[in-house]
Amino acid sequence: MSEVVFSGAALVHGEAAGEIIASDVELSFWGGVDPGTGEVIDRHHPLSGQILTGKILVIPGGRGSCSGSGVILELLLTGKGPVAIVTEREDDILALGVVIAEEVFGKSIPVVVLNPRDFRQVATARYARVDGDCVVCGDDPVALGALPLAGRELASKVSDLKLGRADQAYLDGTHGKAARVAMKVILRMAHLQGANQLIDIAQAHIDGCVYTGHGSLRFAQQLREWGGKVAVPTTLNSISIDHRRWRTQGVDPAFGEPASQLGDAYVDMGARPTFTCAPYLLESVPQKGEQIVWAESNAVVFANSVLGARTMKYPDFLDICIALTGRAPLAGCHIESGRSAALQINVPRLKYVDDAFYPLLGYHVGLVAANRIPVLTGLEQAAPSQDDLKAFGAAFATTSSAPMFHILGVTPEAVTLNDATGGTSVPTVEISIEDLLQSWRELDSAPGLSIDLVSLGNPHFSFSECEKLAALCRGRTKHKDITVIVTCGRATHDKIREAGILSELERFGVQFITDTCWCMITEPVVPPTAGTIMTNSGKYAHYGPGLTGRGFHFGSLAACVEAACTGATSAEPPPWLRDN
Structure with missing residues (x-):
């Protein structure tokens, strides 16, 4: 194909050129990409086995784990990552990993969002070049390099945010360097999310304590050395080892020591050593309507959907930045309109199901919903338990990037269909037994x-x-x-x-x-x-x-x-x- 130039929105500004590696399926970097090699290891993904190093990655967006930002950080620090990322929708997890690399370590790659039509055309090309908000693609890398581009600099819109006196004090360094850097990151992400103000949050749950490589440890230790202390009650997600017993379990000290040190760094900043990926099982469980900041994909989905608390699907590292300040962008699921279903999924009425039904259904619904919040019908009489909803939500959060779901007659914001959709008409998808059987075979694959x-x-x-x-x-x-x-x-x-x-x-x-x-x-x-x-x-x-x-x-x-x-x-x- 001849060279074609597209203009998009630069989430992170920069220049890069290289061969395209593309897919029309979203990718979770955590569990989907090896941070040490750049290989796609999600064996269910079309790019499985491909190496991202040095390539321009063209995907619709991310999905799955909040820890994807940590994997991206590690890839950039070790030089194993792509040289640019092009998507068709904004993605906080993908952008945040690059923002942290840039703000804290001086490493960066461009991240650009194109409209769906332009994205699809770029995905079919062999080579691309990125400059600011411009993406040019074609089959001749020499011709791409010679083409003059006029990419715009990433305009800072921090001034559009209504900063309170306390916010400005953080930005001015009144509370120390860690809090100042944290506020800078928060404001960059608030701009990308379209927020015009920050809000107080009641509690935080940190997923960045997962060890994705030395970069995640360096980041946490740097915040600690800069005097970082959490400003709100903060719990910690599962870490990468059993903190008290990893030595007796035979874990290699080359992995166990830094993984343990990472957990210690967050505890030193004032977080509780809860070390669980199910913070909704703790006595500190938030209430309906409570504004919180949780990372860990399954916990986010459970908090929003089952508890009715309000949190975005916060990427690793943004979680601790918000915990250090107690302030979060007013966007997404923090707002009533950001919680409405955009898709209705009708579930077949099955008899005599066992507890495998809910993780299977969650996995399949996530594939269907992709980045849309769904409302499920057909389970009004099923009376799923909290454990069933936990299993559903974890599987849903694996295959979807949506921050929540509704189940008609079950979850607190779906008493009626109008409650779940906000009174708007949404597309409808029917799930069949055959669909579920296909997903069963994907999971039961040995x-x-x-x-x-x-x-x-x-x-x-x-x-x-x-x-x-x-x-x-x-x-x-x-x-x-x-x-x-x-x-x-x-x-x-x-x-x-x-x-x-x-x-x-x-x-x-x-x-x-x-x-x-x-x-x-x-x-x-x-x-x-x-x-x-x-x-x-x-x-x-x-x-x-x-x-x-x-x-x-x-x-x-x-x-x-x-x-x-x-x-x-x-x-x-x-x-x-x-x-x-």
């Missing part, structure tokens, strides 16, 4: 029937899930060659110990790990000899093959216990998928 490891607790197990697991294991014997591991938060671990559930499950052979979660666990906690893993988590069944290199089977909690006892799983989907 060849053969034998398993070696049962993985439970992604997100962290609740007290009630531990109770249910104990009831399923009672009177049974675990297969001697099968490892069963549950991850949960420290608070839940303490409660099940006091209730006697812990000792009962340990007698069956269940091992418990706290502080970390399955998306961060590697060998030797995952036994080197384990070739196939079974899980009841839609999230882990998606990310696990790329993160571990293992085959994965997916099923209900009861099916996982059965496999733990027999050493094998069924070759068939559950009856409610086959017989309806």
